[in-house]
Amino acid sequence: MPDAVLDTASSFLRSFIRPARILVAVSGGSDSKGLLVALHAGLQAEEHRGLSLVACTVDHALRPGSASEAEAVAAFCAGLGVAHRVYRWEGDKPRSGIQAAARTRRYALLCEAADELGADCIATGHTLDDQYETIAMRSLRDAEGQGAAGMAATMLYGRRLWVMRPFLKLRRGDIRAFLEARGIGWIDDPSNANHEFERVRVRTRLATGELPALSPGGRKRAAAAARSAAFIERHIRVCEGLAAEVSARQAGNVDDPDWRRALLSVAAVLGGRDHLPARATIERLSAFLRSGEPGRLTAGRVVFDRRASGLYLYREARSLPALAIAPAARGVWDGRFAVTSKGPALTVAAAGASGAWAQRLIDAGLPAGVAKRAALVAPRIMPADIAGEASAEVECHIALFDTFLPGFDRIMADAIAVLFGRDRYPASPVRDVLTEMVG
Incomplete structure (x- = not known):
């Protein structure tokens, strides 16, 4: 179904409600490379004027050869005339939870690339195969029945940049057929065969068993x-x-x-x-x-x-932390409050038995006993230097x-x-964000 790949890319481009520059996350694998090629082809149509394309490869530096693979993707993008950047995950890597840590770092680096290249959103090559795997994994630990929805076709990262998954209805085989028909190869990441990872184990099981049912989740x-x-x-x-x-x-x-x-x-x-x-x-x-x-x-x-x-x-x-914040820097205390220094270094800790906080909560209409207990966990912001002044901007952090x-x-x-006294989250640049579904 090579035509389905182009049709899906064109449909995605038509969903934009305003001009935008799209950053494609390209690893060199078939899914992301197919997405890049299909979007590049779709943008040649007159109807998509106002949209443009850039690309980024995140080199996770987790195995030998990753740097040369990123360079190969850069050369491919240059051949298409698509601006491209390579961002590398530097520093020590965790010994456990490596895939979750890599995901977190990958999106942070993609945001940096989006800023550098002036992109308004990110597009990733997640497919229907990935969706099946996600639903199967979440069904094992989902407490509230939300896992059947799988991955969302759109996701806001860091309160600022929307991530799009336009290929969630396409099978990986169709994307590979699309590339093969054009004589374009791709890179197979050996970690996709490492059974130490849950997703790989689920992928293997799904390949020989029954796929999870897709509903309008x-x-x-x-x-x-x-x-x-x-x-x-x-x-x-x-x-x-x-x-x-x-x-x-x-x-x-x-x-x-x-x-x-x-x-x-x-x-x-x-x-x-x-x-x-x-x-x-x-x-x-x-x-x-x-x-x-x-x-x-x-x-x-x-x-x-x-x-x-x-x-x-x-x-x-209990288990309330202390947080050090550098001058003019931002930190999240206890997963609940984002604190930005407006000048000197700060220390944030629990307020403890604060009469001022308790009185504010009583004035807000809470029972005195509740107010006193809640006041214990309020943030207390202090200058790191006892001679300094604590000047900070504080807002509630919604970790969820x-x-x-x-x-x-x-x-x-x-x-x-x-x-919680915050502004609403920014709207997506595409239509029907809230009703996007797979299946």
């Missing part, structure tokens, strides 16, 4: 996110980014999956977590909330404080979405951002 998840957003707007109040309040009646409504996800997502932000709790924790918490009995339960670093007046959530007062925000979750992410 993206559309369903976008609709669920919209319902969760409505719950957040109607039923949750957050004070000073430190504590959330829910009515006693609504708190026990945990059998509604959209409300449960709304509550768990807000709790994740209060706990500085980038993920929802595991299934066993959710079941334990649900039983506690369903009972309607007063008391306190801690889950995911967050205290769920059930009282007659309502349910209150706040970070538990600030690094990777799937397009189909943006409505809920916006509701949470507003709840």
Whole structure:
């Protein structure tokens, strides 16, 4: 189906609602190289005036020969007349979790390349094969049934740059046939055959077994996110980014999956977590909330404080770190607050028994006992030099979405951002971000 590759690329280009420069992440493998070639061909059409193409290869420096492979991609891009940069992952590499660390570093370097080349978004070559693997892996550990949606066709990275996956409906074999028909080769990464990695093991199993069912998961998840957003707007109040309040009646409504996800997502932000709790924790918490009995339960670093007046959530007062911030630099404290120095070096730690913070929370309408506990985990910003002055800009950090925000979750992410006193996330440059789906 070589024509399907070109048709998919053209359809993607037509989805842009404004002029843009697209950065293609090209590793040299068949998927990303096929994407580059197809988009380059599509841009020759008059209808796509206003769009342009640049490329970047991230050399992870994890094996011999990676630098020469990146140089080969650079030469290929030069032959197409596409501006290209190579960014290298320098420094020591972790001994465990290498694929997750490589992914995080890769996107950071792609953002640097986008800045250098003036790109407005990033396009990656993820395929339907990758989608099958992702759904299979997530189904093994997904506690809230969100894994069936798989990868989103769009994803916001770092609150600033949208990542597009236009080939999510194409099989890898079709892309390779497209390249072969043009006499274009590609590089096979040997790590794709290393069974130490979960994705490789899943890929091998899927090659000889039944593929996971594809449903309109993206559309369903976008609709669920919209319902969760409505719950957040109607039923949750957050004070000073430190504590959330829910009515006693609504708190026990945990059998509604959209409300449960709304509550768990807000709790994740209060706990500085980038993920929802595991299934066993959710079941334990649900039983506690369903009972309607007063008391306190801690889950995911967050205290769920059930009282007659309502349910209150706040970070538990333990394992609170100290953070050093260099002059004019930015850091994230405890996964909850982003602090930017406006001058000298700073130190951020827990406020402890701060009467000022407690009074602010009481003035906001929280019970005195809740206010005092929540005040313990407020940030205290001090100059690193005792003779200096602490001048800083502080905002709530939403660990759940600030690094990777799937397009189909943006409505809920916006509701949470507003709840915590933040601006909404930037919109995508393409149409139908929230209803993009695979299958």
